Amino acid sequence: MNYFLRLFPILFFLAISLYSDAAAQDNSSVERETLVLESELSLAKSPIIYFVFDLKEKEVLLKSRGLVLRGMKVEDVGFWGDPVGVSPRPLVRKSALFKEPERVNIDPNKAKEEETLPPAASAAPGAFDVEALELKDMPTSYYLEFYERIFVSVRPKSVGFVSRLYAAASFTGWYASRPILTIWNSIKGRPFTSIYLEMGEDDARAIYWALVEKSENIIVQP
Amino acid sequence: MKKKMLVALLIVFIVFLALEACGFYLSRRGSALTESSGTEDARSLPELKAKNSGLKKRIASLSPKGTYLVIDTAKNRIYVKKGEQTLKEIVVSTGSGSVLKDPKGNREWVFDTPRGEHSIRLKKTNPVWTKPDWAFIEEGEDVPKSFKDRVEEGVLGDYAFELGDGYMIHGTLYTRLLGRNVTHGCVRVGDKDLKELYETIPVGTKVLIF
Numbered sequence: 001m002n003y004f005l006r007l008f009p010i011l012f013f014l015a016i017s018l019y020s021d022a023a024a025q026d027n028s029s030v031e032r033e034t035l036v037l038e039s040e041l042s043l044a045k046s047p048i049i050y051f052v053f054d055l056k057e058k059e060v061l062l063k064s065r066g067l068v069l070r071g072m073k074v075e076d077v078g079f080w081g082d083p084v085g086v087s088p089r090p091l092v093r094k095s096a097l098f099k100e101p102e103r104v105n106i107d108p109n110k111a112k113e114e115e116t117l118p119p120a121a122s123a124a125p126g127a128f129d130v131e132a133l134e135l136k137d138m139p140t141s142y143y144l145e146f147y148e149r150i151f152v153s154v155r156p157k158s159v160g161f162v163s164r165l166y167a168a169a170s171f172t173g174w175y176a177s178r179p180i181l182t183i184w185n186s187i188k189g190r191p192f193t194s195i196y197l198e199m200g201e202d203d204a205r206a207i208y209w210a211l212v213e214k215s216e217n218i219i220v221q222p
Numbered sequence: 223m224k225k226k227m228l229v230a231l232l233i234v235f236i237v238f239l240a241l242e243a244c245g246f247y248l249s250r251r252g253s254a255l256t257e258s259s260g261t262e263d264a265r266s267l268p269e270l271k272a273k274n275s276g277l278k279k280r281i282a283s284l285s286p287k288g289t290y291l292v293i294d295t296a297k298n299r300i301y302v303k304k305g306e307q308t309l310k311e312i313v314v315s316t317g318s319g320s321v322l323k324d325p326k327g328n329r330e331w332v333f334d335t336p337r338g339e340h341s342i343r344l345k346k347t348n349p350v351w352t353k354p355d356w357a358f359i360e361e362g363e364d365v366p367k368s369f370k371d372r373v374e375e376g377v378l379g380d381y382a383f384e385l386g387d388g389y390m391i392h393g394t395l396y397t398r399l400l401g402r403n404v405t406h407g408c409v410r411v412g413d414k415d416l417k418e419l420y421e422t423i424p425v426g427t428k429v430l431i432f
Contacts, residue, residue: 030270037277044284047339049432064339064430066281067306069292081249103332104320108362132403133319135296179245186248209296210432212337 032220035086039218040066043088049210050088051217053152055079055195060203062210070210072203075157078171078196079222080178081185088216089146094208096139101208104131138205149185150193150219154208156201171196195219286428293409293431295335298401300391300409302423312419313401315394315410324359331356333406340385340429345420349382349392350375356406379413381420385429391419 036052043050044066052061055077062070140156153174158167174196185192199207211217265273289309292301295316302310317335324330353372358365366372379393394400394410404410411419 027267027270030267030274031265034270034274034277037274037281041277041281044281049337049430062432064432065284065286067285067430069430069432070294104318106320106322106360108322108325108359130318130399130402130404131320134403176242179242179249182245182249183241206296210337 032086036218036220039086039088043216043218048215049212050215051207051211053195053197053217053219055197055222056220060197060199060207062206070206072199072206074197074199076196076198077222078174079193080175080195081182081193082191084150084193084219084221086218086220088218089148089150090216091211091213092145092147093213094142094144094211096208097141097143098139101133101137101139103133135205135209138208140201140204142204142208144211146217146219148193149191150195152195152197152219154197154199154204156204157198167198195221286430288427289423290428290430291423293335293429295337295403295431298403300411300415300419302419310418312411312415314391314412315396315399315402315404317405317407318403322356322360324355329355331406335405335407335409335431336385336387336389337431340389340431342383342391342423342425342427342429343386344384345423345425346382346384347420348375348380349378349390351377354388379411379416381416383419383423391429392416 040052040063044063047064049062049064049069052063054061055074058074058077060072060074061068062072140154142154144152144154146152155167155170156163158164174194178194181194182192289302289304292303293299293314293316294301298314298316300310300312300314301308302312318333320333322331322333351374352369353374355365377395378390379395382390382392384390389407389409391409391411393413393416396404396410397412400410400412
């Protein structure tokens with residue numbers, strides 16, 4: 001009994017502190033949700049398409065008017081640098097890691113030449129390879145730069161030994177270089193945030209396809 | 223010599239680790255500062271939850287009422303939707319993304335299907351195509367001066383839905399290209415699906431294109 005009486009105040013204060021800590025966390029997560037919803041409301045009021053990079057829930061949502069047009073799963077997330085506010089962020093630029101998809105330039109002279117060719121040469125039966133920019137032409141490894149120097153690096157989910165080895169090396173390199181970049185940007189007095197997203201190939205391509213430069217998007221950090 | 227090399231390597235490694243530690247500290251310090259800076263006024267949890275519920279309702283009120291169309295230009299699909307439910311999926315053709323430059327001028331066209339929110343402004347039966355300048359330039363022909371030389375019948379199918387700025391959802395003669403990005407920005411639909419759309423989709427229906 002004596003033991004219990006001695007321990008009681010300690011247990012009481014411990015319980016109070018745990019409760020208040022949990023309540024504060026609850027409050028802060030609800031506050032954060034409020035900010036996200038306010039940001040989304042500002043975007044949903046306009047007739048635009050926008051992305052919500054919800055890194056906390058590991059998903060990327062393509063939305064319009066608050067409706068989810070397409071949901072994409074994020075396999076893995078890495079986050080480094082200055083925290084990201086939830087206000088809408090314009091996309092400054094997107095760039096492929098290897099080859100940038102190129103638009104086809106139509107040559108009017110070619111159309112004239114094809115008209116003069118005999119039918120057998122101008123239209124090969126069964127073959128209809130179109131000259132166009134299609135989803136399959138989109139890269140799976142690329143960088144996105146959002147306003148206030150938020151860099152998002154998207155990489156495909158690794159499949160097979162070589163791909164896994166490359167992904168591991170890429171991820172290690174990413175983590176090793178971030179602190180040095182943080183110091184460099186801190187010395188320069190510039191904001192710097194780096195985010196690493198590993199996604200399925202189709203989803204990675206779909207983001208590159210639909211994400212337009214200057215479009216506003218929301219990033220919810222983990 | 224070997225010992226000097228090892229010492230040098232060790233120094234480089236220690237410097238690298240020190241930089242990593244500094245960078246890590248700077249990054250974490252930034253997070254801690256922002257997390258602790260309250261952006262909201264001090265409100266109670268029930269108040270915040272009530273506010274969030276209100277915000278969710280306001281966002282939901284902005285979504286299209288009744289049936290609406292979602293066009294995925296990457297997959298070349300139209301989804302006929304009502305709320306969250308997909309009523310029908312249609313294979314279509316959308317913009318090729320190709321670029322055409324006018325050899326005689328400074329004009330340039332990019333054949334993308336326009337993204338964003340649109341609405342069906344007009345429904346037509348037996349639509350007639352008034353060929354724009356690019357249709358002639360693309361074929362290497364001179365742009366005609368007379369309006370009647372621009373009119374072409376029977377290429378847009380039996381029905382068309384106008385989205386504005388010359389963009390339409392219409393029929394096609396090239397049904398084997400459905401599912402591919404081949405158009406000049408319009409959305410081409412097969413005959414059967416086009417008829418069904420015409421019978422079920424009213425003027426004013428919202429169209430979300432991405």
